[in-house]
Amino acid sequence: MVKQVPHGGTLVDQMVKSDEEKEAAIAKATVELQATERQLCDMELIMNGGFSPLTGFMEEADYQSVVDNVALPDGTIMGLPVVFDTDDEDLQPGTTILLKQGDLPIATVELTDKYTPNKPYECLKCYGTSEIEHPGALMVATERGKYYMGGKVTGLNFPVREFPCKTPAEVRASLPDDKDVVAFQCRNPVHRAHYELFTRALDDPLVGEGGIVLVHPTCGPTQADDIPGTVRYKTYEVLKEETANPRVEWQYLPYSMHMAGPREAIQHMIIRKNFGCTHFIIGRDMAGSKSSVTGEDYYGAYEAQDFAKELSEKLGVTPVPSLNLVYTEQEGYTTADYAEEKGLTSLKLSGTKFRKMLRGGEDIPEWFAFKSVVSVLRENA
Structure with a gap:
């Protein structure tokens, strides 16, 4: 074991371990979506434990706590919110979505809540400014969808990349x-x-x-x-x-x-x-x-x-x-x-x-x- 303990005490691993589990997870999903490049990165770090102790995208209470206090509600430090964004009006809590990279299924997300973030406030707290002259604030304002949704991520396959990313x-x-x-x-x-x-x-x-x-x-x-x-x-x-x-x-x-x-x-x-x-x-x-x-x-x-x-x-x-x-x-x-x-x-x-x-x-x-x-x-x- 290396000297360092994982953040929160346990290294998260959200990957399914068998083809049967993979098929069962996919069968639960009723909506298929293509993931953006940023979503693929966030999902991979949730799936492989890079974002431990997170096991999914942040619900509103977690999101608000991180924005306001640089910490999850239990006091665990977290620098920036990790959120699933969408413009889809019909996507509702209770739905399980399948996120794909092209034809490759990457993960399912069991959506548990949906909220409209105060984006200027989020940017002010996280980036120190809400000016869209800041690249992060510009990304939040123009790339991210209107809504954020929380939910548990189940990893199916790691995204295919031109560089190897070890867990x-x-x-x-x-x-x-x-x-x-x-x-x-x-x-x-x-x-x-x-x-x-x-x-x-x-x-x-x-x-x-x-x-x-x-x-x-x-x-x-x-x-x-x-x-x-x-x-x-x-x-x-x-x-x-x-x-x-x-x-x-x-x-x-x-x-x-x-x-x-x-x-x-x-x-x-x-x-x-x-x-x-x-x-x-x-x-x-x-x-x-x-x-x-x-x-x-x-x-x-x-x-x-x-x-x-x-x-x-x-x-x-x-x-x-x-x-x-x-x-x-x-x-x-x-x-x-x-x-x-x-x-x-x-x-x-x-x-x-x-x-x-x-x-x-x-x-x-x-x-x-x-x-x-x-x-x-x-x-x-």
């Missing part, structure tokens, strides 16, 4: 049982600074001797201008091969980003706790976003770190602050404070400039990006 139980089985496991969340290709950041996190005094890093990128829907998940997956695979670091484990997470800053940092910590992690790296402006109109940041650089520290004891996950690293001509990667103190020359390359160089076929400096990653990004441009 929390499978990942836990691959982790050491006596070492700290530090999770690193990302939704972009891993460049040199990221790699330095998560490998150096193992030297943090908060992390026990011999700890390992679980690099656990999200591969579901994210911001509109982010690199597609399938391309990101390819960059991670080549980097795993290139670095071959025995203290770094790579796994993939079917999660859709909300860009909810502090609230999302908590959600990420809960998920990684269920995957067996004891520690979680909180970056500057973690899961942050900018206004699509003004370009202003919605969250302060350390808001997510502060919120994570505040809730870490209740959560049972230790936040590890990420180092603010810069590349210097004289000493390679150092902390920004050290570089300033020693008067070192820092080199910088913005994401915009990097993408321009990538498109133009220019040489990308190796201090900024790994050659293998650059090759994949060029092939899939």
Whole structure:
């Protein structure tokens, strides 16, 4: 057994165990629906226990409690609501629906209630703003249906993806049982600074001797201008091969980003706790976003770190602050404070400039990006 206990004490497993059970579950359903990409991610994490202790989509009381108090009614911390949304006026509690991905049956949901959320209020509490210039608020306002419905999920098949997503139980089985496991969340290709950041996190005094890093990128829907998940997956695979670091484990997470800053940092910590992690790296402006109109940041650089520290004891996950690293001509990667103190020359390359160089076929400096990653990004441009 790994060191970390699942959130709520028990790792949820909502998957049927036999073909007979699968057929019986499908037979109960009277309505068939195609699941959206975001619903597929949410269902998978309910089914495999990534959202433990949830066993289904949130009913109104659970939803309201999470929106208001960052916790379920029993006090169990939960960062963001997990809801089934619909515009269907005829869909009623008491109905069992079958959700599919194309022809593949994924899960049934036994609907138990239906409610009309106050979406501006939900966004204000969860994202800190109800402006649709925020990508999360825009998603709630324009992608999600008018109604939310709660109900128990029964898992039939995991969604088919171009990247393998192991269950929390499978990942836990691959982790050491006596070492700290530090999770690193990302939704972009891993460049040199990221790699330095998560490998150096193992030297943090908060992390026990011999700890390992679980690099656990999200591969579901994210911001509109982010690199597609399938391309990101390819960059991670080549980097795993290139670095071959025995203290770094790579796994993939079917999660859709909300860009909810502090609230999302908590959600990420809960998920990684269920995957067996004891520690979680909180970056500057973690899961942050900018206004699509003004370009202003919605969250302060350390808001997510502060919120994570505040809730870490209740959560049972230790936040590890990420180092603010810069590349210097004289000493390679150092902390920004050290570089300033020693008067070192820092080199910088913005994401915009990097993408321009990538498109133009220019040489990308190796201090900024790994050659293998650059090759994949060029092939899939």
